[in-house]
Amino acid sequence: MKFSCNWLRELVPGLDLSPRDLTRLITMKTAECEGVEPFAPWLEAVVAARVLSAEPMEGSHNLKAVVDAGPEYGTRTVVCGAPNCRPGLLTAFVPPGVTIAAGKHIRSVVIQGVESQGMLASGAELGLNRDSAGVLELDGVEPGSPLPGCPVDHIIEVDNKSLTHRPDLWGHLGMAREVAAITSLRLADPVRGDLIPSGAPAWQVDIRDFELCPRYSALVFENVTVGPSPLWLQARLEALGLNPISNIVDVTNYVMAELAEPMHAFDADLLHGNTIIVRRAEEGEEFAALNGESYRLSPSNLVIADQRGAVALAGVIGGAGSAIRPATTRIVLESANFEPANIRRTSAALKLRTDASMRFEKAQDPVNTVRALARAVELFRIVSPGIRLAGGLVDSWRQAPPPPPIELDLEWLERRLGRPIGKEEVRRILESLSFRVEEPRPQVFQVGVPSWRATKDISIREDLLEEIGRMVGYDTVPPVAPLMPVRRPWVNEERLFHHSVRQMAAAQGFTEVSNYSFISEEMAARFGFTPDEHLRVSNPISSEQTLLRKSLLPGIHKNISDNARFYGEFRLFEIGNEIHKREGRQLPLEAPHLMAAIYTRGDGSAALFELKRLAECLLPGCEARPAEARPYEHPARAGEIAWRGKTLGRLFELHPRLVEQGRAAILDLDLADIFALGPLPRKYVPLRRFPTSEFDLSVVAGLRVHCAEIGARIRDAAGALCERVQYLYSYQGKPLPEDRQSLTYRVTLGAPDHTLSSDEVGTVRRNIIAALEAAGFGIRQ
Amino acid sequence: MLDSTLSDIEARALSAIEAASDAAALERARVEFLGRKGALAQIGKDLGKLSPEERARAGKLLNSVKQLLEERFDKKQTWFEEQALRARLDAEWLDITLPAPGVRPGALHPLTQIQKELEDLFTSLGFAVVDGPEVETEWHNFDALNIPPAHPARDAQDTFWLENGCLLRTHTSPVQVRAMERFGAPLRIIAPGRVFRNEEVDASHEHTFYQLEGMMIDRDVSIGHMLYFMKTLLEAIFRREVTVRLRPGFFPFVEPGFELDIQCLLCGGSGCPVCKQSGWVELLPCGLVHPNVLRAGGIDPREWNGFAFGLGLTRLVMMRYAIDDIRLLQSGDLRFLEQF
Structure with missing residues (x-):
């Protein structure tokens, strides 16, 4: 929203601040100014x-x-x-x-x-x-x-977002009232209420939906001359970025820019009948707007209609068929009030944002409709000499009861503000902003809210706290530490766990990345995911963000491809949420995962074991279990990570088809499942008092045997005396046949109450060998 | 006679010690003079032929020569051993400027680092760190925060809507409501996390970024209390005294609402491109929690009140490291990430 400094000066006589100072004061007390520029x-x-x-x-x-x-x-x-x-x-x-x-x-x-x-x-x-x-x-x-x-003028540009709650600030008079309050000057109201004619109206209004249109006021003029506006009027509109069109239209825009009340002038001779009807549109009703576009309406849209049909889309835009033309001699001037949410929905649905809809959606003051008409009468007389009013005021209004006054406890005010403030100062501030202040009980004010602040903006005492706080200046409030009982805050163990995982991964050489929660259908397809498995975005801006990721893999895969252009070898990881859709309108399951990746130019086998080590750092004693490979996994290098009896993730090499040059190994862990298991229970075992015995055993087996399986057989066969079974190394070559390898294990035995005899050790050794042989393994002597 | 023989032996032995060039030569000399069949042993055998008086005197003399020579031999031997050790260790010279084997430590994402830093700060001030879902209900993201449907404030937050009627949270503020529902009053929380806005991406706009929400609910919380926490927060972040200003700002979930600006740290307030010549940088929207929001969270606004704030973590990271392109943060580019 643009404000003319000259206009503000007219409305606040005696204002002599520089445009820069004025801008700064408005920013500090009222609304954020984005800048001030000289005009012409x-x-x-x-x-x-x-x-x-x-x-x-x-x-x-x-x-x-x-x-x-x-x-x-x-x-x-x-x-x-x-x-x-x-x-x-x-x-x-x-x-x-x-x-x-x-x-x-x-x-x-x-x-x-x-x-x-x-x-x-x-x-x-x-x-x-x-x-x-x-x-x-x-x-x-x-x-x-x-x-x-x-x-020469200066134009202050105010951030529209900071005016969202202030319908009155969509016109110069509202801002002038603020400026007058800030500078303790008088506000000059440009409206002369005595210009509203009395007598029987020349036109009728029939509001069929008072919810959507609480008030409709209008005046009828005749002997109108349509032509260009005087230069001053054109210049003023131009300075605010409004396009000067003709004297009649320009006046409606001028009044809107001054009083925040959007108006519309109809050519009375182009209306059918002499009743304005305010009704919901028919389903599929066609409406040709002033902007040259045609819209198909529905009953959720409100229209202004004559006997024949819609002549304006209420609060948004006028119709082409009844617009002011050079030959216009009679006009109906509309000044109405519309329900804000409906205006906003209509304007959003039709993608039609106008100066009028922007104002109405902020909840304009119904009292203002007639004031705007009075102001227009005065201006019409200047720009269209000879213009005459036809009949009295047309006005239909279902007046809502005025909002009750707000009780403002001055002690409460000081406690919230955090500084003392005199009663008279509070009264002065409120009255300068046109609030009515009474004091029915000592230290308690009853505050009446002016109509233009009562539509949406101000209804509770906290709203008054803001009025007083901003006017005294928040920089007068000293920062003070609160005096409150010490309480130990709730500890977010899960978040701390994630931080510790990050630390661990970084210590192992992995650099943390952060990827989008979005993926494209194409990315999903690359991993064999179907779009329907994903939660879909209804209004994506680009095809890159149509689906929510149900795996971190697409993002990590992109990181691997991107970074492989610059590095021959790297490690990276991400902790992020997988998003799994659920039935109906339920929130999806958000599952935090760790995905770590190692990219190398070698054959990739070492990387898989480096990732296994990372898993072991996080999950001491976890196992990697062979599992069937998924489509995006290397068919012979894929498995699950299991810990404490639960499958918690996967360890695999990416299918080489998915990696252009080099290999990429991936570890994927479900952090929610890991966290749910809780910390590993630890129990102290007394140190051995008697020495242990150990021997090595080389087991001859096929080439695709699992090391862990043989280890488990040895442990089972060793029985109660087994302290530890440790894999040492494997060997292939002479004198073994080509399809055989030997795996060497070290077995440590011990007893809590005595030193083992060589007989005892020998028995265990024989048992192990017998068990292995029974399972089809050989022993290398 | 014996005296002169002994002094001759002594002189020869000393010169042999002197002349020994290595441990082996020294050992040979030791055997020659001090060995069981060495020169001194020979003289010892001859002592028996002397008279008792002579024997005692000669014995004493012999012992003193023997002692002297043993000392000299030991000393030289020790010297050889030290020499040998020194030579061996010298041969073990290592170039410690060689790189350590194995992988370099990885880096944590700068957003992680700043989150952890602020989590630690607020934990020390008695705040709990809470999380909320990234996919939210419309009610938690908007309605409960006093932003009903068709409220113009929804414009300020371009929203990603999902096919199931949910949305991607546009701010961390819905965690305010979730925390109130879960913990009730009194309450002190922060909620860092990822948020989404349906925007075109360029060097200064992202559809995915990070915020940190904060909220305190207690009895008679004032604007002055809020200012105290905001100043503490900013001084911890920037590790120096910062000048702040508080001005009105509109956010439907607070009343009154503020924008807290800090004096530009680059130009000190005189105006520069970073602060768009204003001398101030908008950093911290905040305010006293709107009674409707307390009610939505199940807290009685007649008994309790509080403040809330939102901090743009992405923006903060960019300011701290002078990062000129917001897209780098989500790029996964190791050339960027390894710098932190």
Whole structure:
């Protein structure tokens, strides 16, 4: 939202702050200003000038004009191409050395042998309107004087988000009220209520849905002349980024920019019948809007209609069929109030955001409709001389009961604010913002809320705390540590566990990455996941973010491909949530996982065991169990990680098809399942008092035997005396046959109460050998 | 006669010790003079032929020579041993500038590091660290936070909606409500985590970023209390005194609501591109918790009140390390991540 400093000065007489200071005060007390820019600063140098003579120049459409540009610039010769340049015309003269709109720099130049000592300018060239058909046509000023009604201005841009809760600040008067309160100046209300005519209305209004339209007011005018607005009005709208259109439309926009009340003017002769109907649209009702578009409506949209059909989409945009045209002589001027949520839904559904809908969706003040009409009457009389009111005020209003006053306990106020504040100061602040203050009990105020703050903004005492806090300035509140009982906070063990996993992974050489929760259908397909297994985003911006990941793998895979361009070998990991959809509207299951990866250019086998070591660091004593490979896994290098009897994840090499150059091994652990198991229970076992005995055993087996299986058989056969079975190494080659290998284990035996005899050790050894042989293994002597 | 023989032996032995160039030569000399069949042993045998008086005197003399020579031999031998050890150890010279074998330690993501740092800070101030789901219900993300359907404040948060009617949380604020539901009052929590906005990505905009929500609920919590925690937080983050200003800001879940700005740390407030020439950087939206939010969380606003704040962790990381492209944080690019 843009605010003109000149306009604010008109509404707050005596305001003499610089635009910069004003901007800073508004930021600190009211709403965030994004910046302040001068508007048309070149107007300082532009003056009115009278064309004394205008002669055609041979071979071109240009004219050689001699102008009287007043005492400062004197008589100048200029070359002008405007069709309306003629002797006697009073227009705008730009002296050389001045830069005007769109960065156009004016210099003395020789055109076709004539020195042009400046330029005559159009409204568009000066940034005052959009008219570039000819140079400006002025009247009522002397040559040499500034352009009438167009002083240099400054425009403050306020962040719309910080005005969401302030319907009143969508017009200059609301901001002026703030400025007056901040500076302790008086606010000059531009509205003259006495201009509202009494008597029987010339038009009727029939509101069929008061929920959606609490009030509809209108006036009917006749003897209207439609034409361009005076320059000052065009310039003011242009400064705020509003497009000047015609005197009638411009007045409605001017009043909106001043009072925050959007208005609409209908050509009364293009309406059928003389009743305005406010109703929900029919299903499929077609509506041709002013912007040239056509919309298909539904009963969730509210329309303004005549006997024949919709003539405006309520609170959003007018209709093409009843718009003001040059020939318009009678108008119906609408000033209504609409329910904000419905306006917002309509405007969102039709993707049609207008200056009107933006204001109505903030909950405008129904009291304001008639005030806006009064202001428009005054302005119409200026811009369309001879205009007459036809009949009295049209007004239908289902008035809501006024909101009850708010009780404000001054002690409570001080406790919340965190500083003392005098009763009189509180009263002064509230009254400067037009609140009505009474004190029915000592130290307790009853505060009446002005209508323009009561629609949505202010209803509880906390809202008043804000009014007072911002006006006294929050920088007057000292920071103070609270005095409160010491309480030990709840400890988030699971989060601490995740941090410890991260530390462990980093210590093992893995660097942490963070990937998106989104994947594309293409990424999913690469791993054999179907889109339907995923929770789907309804409104993605790009195809990269259509699905929510149910595995960290697609992201990790992308990391591997990306980084392989720069590194021959690397390790990385991510801790993130897998998202698994559930039935219906339930929240999905979010399962935190660790996925670690090692990329190498070798054959990849070492990497798998490095990952197994990481798993063992996290899960002491875990096992890797062979398991059937999934489609994206290396068919002969895949398994599960099991710990304490539970399968907790997978260890595999990525299918080489998925890795362009080199190999990638992956460890995937379900951290929620691991955390649920709790810390590993530890129990102390007394140290052995008697020495242990050990012997090595080389087992001859097939080439694809599992080391852990033989180890387990040895342990089982060794019985109660077995202290430890340790795999040492394997051997392939002579004298073993080609399809055999030997695996050597060290067996440690011991007893708690005596030193083992060689007989005892021998017996165990024989038992082990017998068991292995029975299972088809050989023993290498 | 004996005297001169002994002094001759002594002189010869000393020069042999002197001349011995290695341990073996020294040992040979020891055998020659001090061995069982050595020169001194020979003289010892001859002592028996002397008169008792002579024997006692000569014996004494012999012993003193023997003692001297033993001392000299030992000393030289020790010297040889030390020499040998020194030579052996010298041969074991290592180039300690060689790189250590095995893998380099990995790095933790800068967002992890800053989260942990702030978790530790707030834990020390008596706050619990809580988590909430990344996929949220519309009620927790909006309605419970005093943002009903069709509220214009929903504009400020472009939302990813999901096919099942849920959404990706647009802020960490729904954790306020979840924490109130779970723990009740009094309450002190922070909730760091990942949030999502449906935006086009460029160097300064991301659809995925991190926030840290904070909330304290107790009796008679004031704006001054909130300011105290905010200043403590900022000084811990920036490890120096920071100048802050508090100005009105609109967030439906707080009343009053504030924007807390810090004086630009780069230019010190005189204006620079980072602070867009304003001298201030917007960092910490905060406010007193709206009574409707307390009610939504099952807490009686007549008895309890509190403050809440939201800190942009992604923004903070970018400020701390002067990172100029937000996309790097989610890129998985090790050239970037290994720097932390």
